[in-house]
Amino acid sequence: MSYRLSGALLLALALLVPISLLAGRVWIDPFDPQTRNAAVILFELRLPRAALALCVGAGLGAAGAAMQGYLRNPLADPGLFGIAPGAALGAVLSFWTGYAASAWLLPIFALVGAAGAMALLAVIAGRDGGIALFTLVGLMIASLAGALMSLAISLSPTPFAMSEIVIWLMGALSDRSWREVTIAAPLTLAGIALLIAAGRSLDALTLGEQAARSLGVEPRRLQILLIAGVGLTVGAGVAVAGIIGFVGLIVPHLVRPLTDRRPSSLILPSALAGALLLLVADCLCRVLPLAGGELRLGIALSLIGAPFFLHLLLKMRRGLA
Amino acid sequence: MSGGELSCESLGVEGRLRDVSLTLESGSVTAICGPNGAGKSTLLGCLAGLVSPDAGMVRVGGQRLDEVPLSRRARRIGYLPQSPEIAWDVAVEVLVSLGRIPWKGAPRGDDLQAIEQAISEMDLERLRHRRVLQLSGGERARALMARVLATRPNWLLADEPLANLDLAHAAALAARLRAQAARGRGVVLVLHDLATAMNHADRVIVLDRGALAADGPARTALSEDTIWKVWGVECRWLGEPGRRALSLE
Numbered sequence: 001m002s003y004r005l006s007g008a009l010l011l012a013l014a015l016l017v018p019i020s021l022l023a024g025r026v027w028i029d030p031f032d033p034q035t036r037n038a039a040v041i042l043f044e045l046r047l048p049r050a051a052l053a054l055c056v057g058a059g060l061g062a063a064g065a066a067m068q069g070y071l072r073n074p075l076a077d078p079g080l081f082g083i084a085p086g087a088a089l090g091a092v093l094s095f096w097t098g099y100a101a102s103a104w105l106l107p108i109f110a111l112v113g114a115a116g117a118m119a120l121l122a123v124i125a126g127r128d129g130g131i132a133l134f135t136l137v138g139l140m141i142a143s144l145a146g147a148l149m150s151l152a153i154s155l156s157p158t159p160f161a162m163s164e165i166v167i168w169l170m171g172a173l174s175d176r177s178w179r180e181v182t183i184a185a186p187l188t189l190a191g192i193a194l195l196i197a198a199g200r201s202l203d204a205l206t207l208g209e210q211a212a213r214s215l216g217v218e219p220r221r222l223q224i225l226l227i228a229g230v231g232l233t234v235g236a237g238v239a240v241a242g243i244i245g246f247v248g249l250i251v252p253h254l255v256r257p258l259t260d261r262r263p264s265s266l267i268l269p270s271a272l273a274g275a276l277l278l279l280v281a282d283c284l285c286r287v288l289p290l291a292g293g294e295l296r297l298g299i300a301l302s303l304i305g306a307p308f309f310l311h312l313l314l315k316m317r318r319g320l321a
Numbered sequence: 322m323s324g325g326e327l328s329c330e331s332l333g334v335e336g337r338l339r340d341v342s343l344t345l346e347s348g349s350v351t352a353i354c355g356p357n358g359a360g361k362s363t364l365l366g367c368l369a370g371l372v373s374p375d376a377g378m379v380r381v382g383g384q385r386l387d388e389v390p391l392s393r394r395a396r397r398i399g400y401l402p403q404s405p406e407i408a409w410d411v412a413v414e415v416l417v418s419l420g421r422i423p424w425k426g427a428p429r430g431d432d433l434q435a436i437e438q439a440i441s442e443m444d445l446e447r448l449r450h451r452r453v454l455q456l457s458g459g460e461r462a463r464a465l466m467a468r469v470l471a472t473r474p475n476w477l478l479a480d481e482p483l484a485n486l487d488l489a490h491a492a493a494l495a496a497r498l499r500a501q502a503a504r505g506r507g508v509v510l511v512l513h514d515l516a517t518a519m520n521h522a523d524r525v526i527v528l529d530r531g532a533l534a535a536d537g538p539a540r541t542a543l544s545e546d547t548i549w550k551v552w553g554v555e556c557r558w559l560g561e562p563g564r565r566a567l568s569l570e
Contacts, residue, residue, distance in 0.1 A: 072406075204419060204422045206411065207419060208402060210400075213371055214399070214400035215395050
């Protein structure tokens with residue numbers, strides 16, 4: 001069932017990627033080769049942007065599915081582990097110090113921030129691999145990174161740096177190039193591979209921590225796989241696109257009823273559906289006429305995501321009560 | 322199928338178990354009984370390798386349990402926790418298939434055969450596509466037991482598997498567990514209901530405040546005298562062997 005779903009999602013991606021390349025401020029008519037600078041727009045602007053949307057979306061979707069499986073909670077989100085805030089803090093520091101002016105250094109600062117959060121999680125959460133302590137440590141890292149970010153913003157050296165930081169934090173895929181793709185793609189793919197490798201252990205967790213251990217799951221190994229997998233996918237995503245919320249929360253929800261509901265059968269389809277969602281959302285951001293520029297992707301997803309999620313909760317209310 | 326022996330020597334867990342030594346034989350049903358807080362679940366957890374003892378050791382088939390690789394241990398010892406949880410509303414068939422997790426790399430045919438057998442042994446054919454949250458308590462208990470059986474373990478350890486089941490369902494599941502023992506599996510159950518232990522177990526281990534209070538055939542281990550000493554209750558066994566009931570004085 002999972003294979004058929006993944007196949008359908010791949011087909012949808014194969015159809016939508018070419019269409020998304022044609023859409024934007026300048027519409028490119030494939031049957032009229034006269035559009036000015038069409039090749040530049042396609043290969044230097046839209047193709048890397050589409051590739052980045054696929055990468056970031058896939059990473060967030062897979063990380064969300066794995067997190068929900070690990071915490072056995074459909075409300076879990078990749079932001080919970082403190083890795084996204086850690087990466088964002090790194091990026092903010094690059095603005096603060098002025099290194100963000102170099103295009104390579106911003107994502108590298110963010111990746112270092114993500115790695116710092118991952119290391120803290122791995123060290124503090126301890127050897128026994130318990131999930132409750134792990135979640136609490138993640139939450140604390142997230143709020144610490146959040147506080148440090150606010151501190152950096154409030155003490156920012158120039159108003160310009162402050163507005164740069166605030167706008168960057170909103171998350172977007174505009175003005176990105178192949179450079180960001182070369183940073184994000186390998187890390188995201190490696191992260192998704194790690195999360196898929198954790199699938200069997202996540203399935204065992206369906207029965208609770210004790211039963212999972214009796215099925216041969218090593219809690220510490222699973223935890224490390226998850227920290228690395230979520231860290232690579234989410235860290236890479238934040239490094240190239242800023243904070244983009246809701247994808248990791250919503251996508252696994254949408255995909256779950258179409259699978260057999262085991263966490264392992266959810267990870268790959270969630271990656272594909274996340275890629276699809278981000279591709280479409282970014283395309284809409286590009287096309288929507290908005291005074292003063294284009295809608296930021298992070299804002300757009302929250303605007304769509306929050307009401308959608310409320311609708312979902314209203315539908316589920318009977319089941320939850 | 323024979324799991325050899327599952328044994329423990331001078332097992333101790335601080336504050337919960339003191340100097341417990343016993344050897345369990347496969348092919349029979351052993352019940353662990355005792356008042357609340359006697360250390361029943363801790364002992365079962367040690368035997369399953371989920372609780373590390375502070376003193377003593379557990380052996381399975383002569384080998385130290387903590388030296389058996391996790392996946393091999395998981396294939397030999399199936400464990401059903403007390404109040405088991407099911408996080409996702411999967412179909413019964415999918416739930417049962419989770420029992421094959423320790424057999425990573427096994428031929429697909431073996432997996433399917435084990436799942437089919439477990440489903441049929443727990444009489445779940447009709448319910449195989451039903452979601453677990455739609456099942457009744459008795460059906461869910463059978464589905465969870467089938468998950469353990471799908472692993473085809475030599476040892477089946479279950480913590481209060483009959484709790485929350487009504488009379489008929491509890492009796493039916495107990496009979497199924499006895500059938501598992503008859504096939505050569507070692508079945509070890511934590512039971513709070515003494516009548517169930519008396520009627521269904523070949524051997525009963527009574528724990529009292531972490532120490533072994535009695536160990537032997539149900540008739541002797543659960544004598545009226547032992548019940549008085551351990552539970553502090555005066556009582557009398559009524560009825561025929563195999564259909565005993567406890568009457569409190």
